[in-house]
Amino acid sequence: MNTTPQPDPKDRPARLTVGVVGAGRVGPALAASLQLAGHRPVAVSAVSDASRRRAAQLLPDVPVMPPAEVLQRSDLVLLTVPDDALPDLVAGLVDTGSVRPGQLLVHTSGRYGARVLEPALRAGALPLALHPAMTFTGTPVDVQRLAGCSFGVTAPEELRLAAEALVIEMGGEPEWIAEENRPLYHAALALGANHLVTLVAQSLELLRAAGVAAPDRMLGPLLGAALDNALRSGDAALTGPVARGDAGTVAAHVTELRRHAPQAVDGYLAMARATADRALAHGLLKPELAEDLLGVLAHGTDGTEGDAR
Numbered sequence: 001m002n003t004t005p006q007p008d009p010k011d012r013p014a015r016l017t018v019g020v021v022g023a024g025r026v027g028p029a030l031a032a033s034l035q036l037a038g039h040r041p042v043a044v045s046a047v048s049d050a051s052r053r054r055a056a057q058l059l060p061d062v063p064v065m066p067p068a069e070v071l072q073r074s075d076l077v078l079l080t081v082p083d084d085a086l087p088d089l090v091a092g093l094v095d096t097g098s099v100r101p102g103q104l105l106v107h108t109s110g111r112y113g114a115r116v117l118e119p120a121l122r123a124g125a126l127p128l129a130l131h132p133a134m135t136f137t138g139t140p141v142d143v144q145r146l147a148g149c150s151f152g153v154t155a156p157e158e159l160r161l162a163a164e165a166l167v168i169e170m171g172g173e174p175e176w177i178a179e180e181n182r183p184l185y186h187a188a189l190a191l192g193a194n195h196l197v198t199l200v201a202q203s204l205e206l207l208r209a210a211g212v213a214a215p216d217r218m219l220g221p222l223l224g225a226a227l228d229n230a231l232r233s234g235d236a237a238l239t240g241p242v243a244r245g246d247a248g249t250v251a252a253h254v255t256e257l258r259r260h261a262p263q264a265v266d267g268y269l270a271m272a273r274a275t276a277d278r279a280l281a282h283g284l285l286k287p288e289l290a291e292d293l294l295g296v297l298a299h300g301t302d303g304t305e306g307d308a309r
Contacts, residue, residue, distance in 0.1 A: 016104070019074030020044040020059070021067045021089070023051035025136035026108050027080030028058035030170060032143050034076075035059075037169035043070040054138045071098040076166075079107040087116055094119040106130050106166070110186035113154035113179035121156075128163045129154040129182070132172065133189055135197075147171040152185055154178070199271075202264050209260055235282040242272050243279040245289025251296045273297050 016039045020027040023046035031041045041059050045067045046052045055064060071077055071093060081089055086109050093099050101124025105117055110131040117127030131152040136142045151172045155163040164174040177185050200223065207215035229237035241249040250272060257265045276293055279285035285293070 015039055016075040017042045017073060019070035019077045020055075021070055021077060021079050021093075022046075022081035023055040023064075024080055024082075025054065025138035025142070026132065027078050028054050028138075029136060029142035029146065030078055030080070030108065030132070031062075032058045032140075033146050033170040034166075036143070039076070039169075043073045045070050050138075058140060058143070067093065068096055068098040071100070071103070074103070076104040076106065079105060083109045083111045086112060090117055090119055094123050099123040099125045102126065104128060104162070108132065110152060110189060111183055113177070113182045114156060115179055126159055126162070127155065128159060128166070130163060130167060131177075131186075133175075135193055148173060150175050152177040152182070154182060199267075202261075202267065206257075206261055206264065235278050235284070238275065238279050238282075238284055240275075242275045242293065243284050245285050245293050247289070247292040247296045250293060254296070269297055 016034075018031050018034050018039050018041045020031050020041070020043070023044050028044065031044070035041055041062045043065050044055045044059055044062050046055045046064050052064060055062065067089075079086065079089060086107055090105075090107075099105065099120045103125045105120050105125045106128045107117065108131055109116070109129065110133075112129060114121075114127045114129050117125070117129075121127050129152070132146065133150045133152060134142075134145055149172045151167040151170075151174055153160075153163050153167060153174045154177050160176070167174040200219065203219060204215045207218060212218055226237070241253070253268065254265060257268055273294075276285060276290065276297060280287070280290050
C-alpha cells in the first residue's frame with residue numbers, strides 16, 4: 001500500500017480545460033474524475049432540470065451554457081449525449097464553426113468509434129471514443145466506481161497514447177476496440193448489463209407476489225454467487241431446472257407465470273431456450289432429457305406439475 005502523501009488536486013496546475021456537452025449521468029461524472037486528476041472543468045451544457053441538478057452536484061460552480069460556448073472555452077470536450085443524437089450534434093458543431101483545430105473531442109457512446117467524429121477531424125479536432133463499461137446513477141458514487149472500470153477505446157493510431165492516458169487518469173483501464181467491432185462490443189455489454197436489470201426487477205416482483213418480505217435480501221447472495229461463478233467458469237456454472245432437464249418443473253414455472261405474471265412468460269421462455277441450448281452444447285443437459293424440456297419450451301406447458309426446487 002502506497003503511504004506517500006498525494007498532492008491535493010487544487011494544488012496541481014490544470015493541464016486542460018474541460019467542457020461537457022450533455023449533462024446526463026455520464027458527462028458530469030467523467031468531468032469530475034478528470035478534475036481529480038488535475039484538469040479544470042470550465043463549462044457544461046444542460047437543458048432539463050434533472051441535468052442541471054446533476055451538473056450542480058458533481059460540478060459545483062461550473063457555469064451552464066450553450067454547447068457552442070462550451071467548445072469555445074474548452075481544450076477537451078466530452079460529448080455525452082444519447083447515441084442516436086451524436087452524429088447530428090457533431091455535424092451541427094462543425095457547421096457552426098464551434099470546433100477548433102487541436103481541440104480534443106471525446107464521445108462516450110458505446111455504439112460508435114472514432115469515425116462518427118470524422119466531420120470534426122476534418123475541422124482539425126482530435127477525435128477520441130472513450131466508452132466506460134459502467135452503469136451510472138448520476139450521483140457522486142459514479143466517480144468512485146470509475147476506479148478500475150474498463151473503457152472501450154477507439155481512436156486514430158497517433159492518438160492512442162493520449163486516449164489511454166485520459167482513461168488511466170480517470171482511474172479506468174483502457175481496452176482497445178477496433179472501429180468495426182464497436183456495435184458488437186456494445187451489444188455484448190447491453191445484453192449483460194441492461195437485460196440483467198430487467199431480469200432482476202422481474203424476479204423481485206415475483207418474489208414479492210410469492211409473499212417474500214425482503215426479496216432483495218434473498219436475491220443478493222444468490223445473484224452475487226451466480227455472477228461470480230459465471231465470470232469464473234462460464235457455461236460450466238449453469239445450474240437449475242433447465243440445465244438439469246427437469247421438464248415438469250419448467251412447465252410448472254410457466255403455468256404459475258401465466259397465472260400471476262403473464263408479462264414475464266415470453267422472457268422466461270426465451271432465456272430458458274437459450275440456457276437449454278448452451279447447456280446441451282456443453283454437455284450439461286443430457287440429450288435424453290432435452291427432448292421433453294424443449295417440447296415444454298416450444299409449447300409453454302406439458303400438462304404436468306413438477307416440484308419447483
